[in-house]
Amino acid sequence: MADVTARIARSTGAVESPLTDPAGFDDWFAEFGERIYTTAERVPLAALDQWYQTPVTGDLWHRSGKFFTVHGLRVHDPAGAVPSWSQPIIDQPEVGILGVLVKEFDGVPHLLIQAKAEPGNPGGLQLSPTVQATRSNYTGVHKGRAVPYLDYFRDTSRHRVVADVRQSEQGAWFYRKRNRNMVVETTAEVEVLDGFRWFTLGQLYRLLSRDDVVNMDLRTVLACLPHRSRTDGALHRMTDVLSWINGARSLVTVRTERIALNALDEWRHGEMGYSHESGGFFDVIGVSVTAAGREVGTWRQPMIEPRGTGVVAFLSREIDGVPHVLMHARAEPGYADVVELAPTVQCIPESYRWLPPAARPRHLDEVLAAGPDRIRFEAVLSEEGGRFFHARNRYLIVDSDVPEDPGHPDYRWLTMDQLTRLLRHSHYLNVQARSLVACLRSVEAARPAG
Structure with a gap:
């Protein structure tokens, strides 16, 4: 681990690389964003053609039985400032893969990063992990193109695992959601596909200070990397x-207890989705997505929109x-x-x-x-x-x-x-x-x- 930590520190300190010119990042990002994009248009929940609401509960399900569901949750917290409430929540029991591929060039580890457009992104493209896929995505439920570089993370026997840990996501909006956060290093030759680029860790850290450039999935994987820091002097053992x-x-x-989506207290169900009667917190909406450069070109789905x-x-x-x-x-x-x-x-x-x-x-x-x-x-x-x-x-x-x-x-x-x-x-x-x-x-x- 000490060797890995030292090499990660070397990548952290490298802000120049023969593979990626920081000065050319904006041109590459803008040019790729003209070709790869998603657009999301609000539509009624009833217009989500691959989704249905069960007649009794109103819960939202994908017709494949995969991906995720949206149902109701009643929460009891007797010691809290709000002792009880109910809300919609996304239930996605599948464990997805968030994976970053690493390869050393001129003695410096580089990370293979993807410029990816998601329907909920404000402003279009963001930098994402090499692989960012739910199990339904990478097993082909959507009948789209295969996920690039997935084999490096599904079979690590020929590569070096730097980090591999299951982590949660937003506990206020997801019910027990987990993703496998992985960093895998290879010595094999890697073909760099369109929309992917090698970065040092130091270059990514500089981009983190820009609004809406480094996406959440990449941030969580970067956090799981080994890190050199002071080991003494902590206030608590x-x-x-x-x-x-x-x-x-x-x-x-x-x-918590699962309840029907149409049985939520203080939530209104309208044609365009679910919203809290106060007008606050968040809404459940439907969107119609058109995408260029994704595994699938069009689809419809529910989403959560915070207020x-x-x-x-x-x-x-x-x-x-x-x-x-x-x-x-x-x-x-x-x-x-x-x-x-x-x-x-x-x-x-x-x-x-x-x-x-x-x-x-x-x-x-x-x-x-x-x-x-x-x-x-x-x-x-x-x-x-x-x-x-x-x-x-x-x-x-x-x-x-x-x-x-x-x-x-x-x-x-x-x-x-x-x-x-x-x-x-x-x-x-x-x-x-x-x-x-x-x-x-x-x-x-x-x-x-x-």
């Missing part, structure tokens, strides 16, 4: 961190000279193990207009009030464009003077080394936290040596 997480999972009071731009932030500070970030042990109804570590703040601020004051996230006001002198990283990044329509979050890393004891048992200061160690395992850091880990590493990479 690792055994205590694990005990804290297990304790939170044992004490949590959240319970408002979210805020996802780490508060950061040095404790005895060692950088720490404030993590939140957060319960969400769709998590397989109920609690995962989340960023300090993770919310859509507009949603709290309709919730009791006690529900307002701790530290949100500090993040919103932070001036430029305290903001170490800021970019608006979008979430998974295959299921969510224009879901965007303002990602921030903000310097803070919150004390070593944050004053609430669900928050603790952890180091980057501790987060890296947790990321070797499933279901410790949620997808928003993994995105911010990638962003934090990009900040560290940009810091002058010494």
Whole structure:
């Protein structure tokens, strides 16, 4: 592992490469975006020709029985500021593959990255993993073209596995969704197909600071890479961190039960989809998609559209000279193990207009009030464009003077080394936290040596 970590550090430090000229990125990206695109037009749910709503429950199912369903979920949280509610949720039990292929050139590992258009992406193309596919996609349920480079991840016997861990996705919108996050290194010759390009890790980190360029799936895989960071000086021992997480999972009071989509309290079902009667939170909509350069050229599907731009932030500070970030042990109804570590703040601020004051996230006001002198990283990044329509979050890393004891048992200061160690395992850091880990590493990479 030490050898792999050192080589990953070499790629992190490389912002120049004979394979990819950073100055030519914009031209390549723009030219490819003129040929590869998706357009999504809103349509009534009844017009989703490959989908049907069951007569009794109203749940949305694909006619193949694959892909995903949309059903209702009732949530009970007696200790929470909102003790119970119901909502639509996406149920996608398949485990997909998010895979990045690595190959060394001139002693520097490079990552094969795809420029990919998703129907929910704002603005079109984004950089994605080498492979980004659900099981239904790569087993050909859609009857489209085969997924390029998939064999490197389905049969790793001739290659080197750098990372392979199952991770969750948004627990507020997905029910127990998991994807296999993989990084595989090869020494074989690799044909670079149209729309793919080799990048160093340092080049990708620089692109992370641009709005809506690096997609969620690539961010989560980058977070799972081995990382060289300081291993001493943590405020809490690792055994205590694990005990804290297990304790939170044992004490949590959240319970869920599946209910019919048409039995949701406080949700309206109209021709164009489902929406909360307050006008907040999110909608379930139908879209008709036309695509160029995808495995399938046209299709229709349901999507979730959030009401408002979210805020996802780490508060950061040095404790005895060692950088720490404030993590939140957060319960969400769709998590397989109920609690995962989340960023300090993770919310859509507009949603709290309709919730009791006690529900307002701790530290949100500090993040919103932070001036430029305290903001170490800021970019608006979008979430998974295959299921969510224009879901965007303002990602921030903000310097803070919150004390070593944050004053609430669900928050603790952890180091980057501790987060890296947790990321070797499933279901410790949620997808928003993994995105911010990638962003934090990009900040560290940009810091002058010494």
